[in-house]
Amino acid sequence: MRIIVVGGFGTIGSAVVNELKGRHDILIAGRSRGDLIVDMRSEESIRSMFQKAGKFDAVVITAGNVLFEDLSQMNSQKYAVGLNDKLMGQVNCVLIGSQLIAHNGSFTLTSGILSQEPTHLSTSASMVNGAIDGFVRAAALELPNGIRINAVSPTLLVESLDLFGAFFRGYEPVPASKVALAYSKSVEGAQTGQVYRVGY
Numbered sequence: 629m630r631i632i633v634v635g636g637f638g639t640i641g642s643a644v645v646n647e648l649k650g651r652h653d654i655l656i657a658g659r660s661r662g663d664l665i666v667d668m669r670s671e672e673s674i675r676s677m678f679q680k681a682g683k684f685d686a687v688v689i690t691a692g693n694v695l696f697e698d699l700s701q702m703n704s705q706k707y708a709v710g711l712n713d714k715l716m717g718q719v720n721c722v723l724i725g726s727q728l729i730a731h732n733g734s735f736t737l738t739s740g741i742l743s744q745e746p747t748h749l750s751t752s753a754s755m756v757n758g759a760i761d762g763f764v765r766a767a768a769l770e771l772p773n774g775i776r777i778n779a780v781s782p783t784l785l786v787e788s789l790d791l792f793g794a795f796f797r798g799y800e801p802v803p804a805s806k807v808a809l810a811y812s813k814s815v816e817g818a819q820t821g822q823v824y825r826v827g828y
């Protein structure tokens with residue numbers, strides 16, 4: 629398969645690329661570097677990425693930012709960061725990409741544990757992750773041409789402990805290589821409308 633991995637140089641994305649690259653042609657897409665340059669916040673940028681990619685069979689998205697901040701400091705502009713980037717960025721990749729992807733292709737999105745197990749400062753991440761999971765379950769019912777869609781919802785990664793461990797006390801971290809297997813199951817398997825929880 630020819631697979632586009634948006635965010636393929638990131639912590640999760642590079643593990644996904646390692647898992648899949650021996651069996652498939654991988655195109656890495658990123659904001660600052662990659663085979664394809666894309667900023668998911670822009671529909672025009674997403675459209676340009678898919679047009680430059682040529683034919684493709686699967687899209688994996690391991691990208692998307694949200695703000696972590698105390699509820700009392702949040703406002704609509706701050707929520708818009710996560711809504712425009714991690715949520716609508718991924719949704720727009722599906723809306724635009726589903727017009728171009730091969731029949732029986734697949735989309736795999738990334739959400740995260742915070743929809744189910746919120747913690748301090750996580751109102752935006754918890755909201756966005758829950759929305760991604762809901763979108764995936766519903767979109768699976770309507771995507772045409774045998775196109776499948778799933779989400780991977782990991783807990784904190786071992787590789788991200790230094791960055792985020794202080795916010796996730798008591799959460800058991802999971803290695804990126806294990807998280808990558810859920811993406812493999814989504815891309816190379818047969819299921820659709822699933823949210824694969826990894827590590828919790």
Ligand SMILES: NC(=O)c1ccc[n+]([C@@H]2O[C@H](COP(=O)([O-])OP(=O)(O)OC[C@H]3O[C@@H](n4cnc5c(N)ncnc54)[C@H](OP(=O)(O)O)[C@@H]3O)[C@@H](O)[C@H]2O)c1
Binds near residue numbers: 639658666739783788
């Ligand atoms: N790491 C964890 O423990 C963990 C756990 C659960 C869920 N998640 C979720 O998984 C996703 C990836 O996390 P990560 O830790 O792997 O992130 P990361 O290491 O920061 O990598 C993110 C990658 O996505 C690209 N990217 C960021 N914003 C983008 C945009 N608007 N358009 C296109 N590409 C963009 C980045 O490219 P540039 O560097 O070029 O900007 C980078 O290659 C995030 O949504 C995160 O919330 C992470």
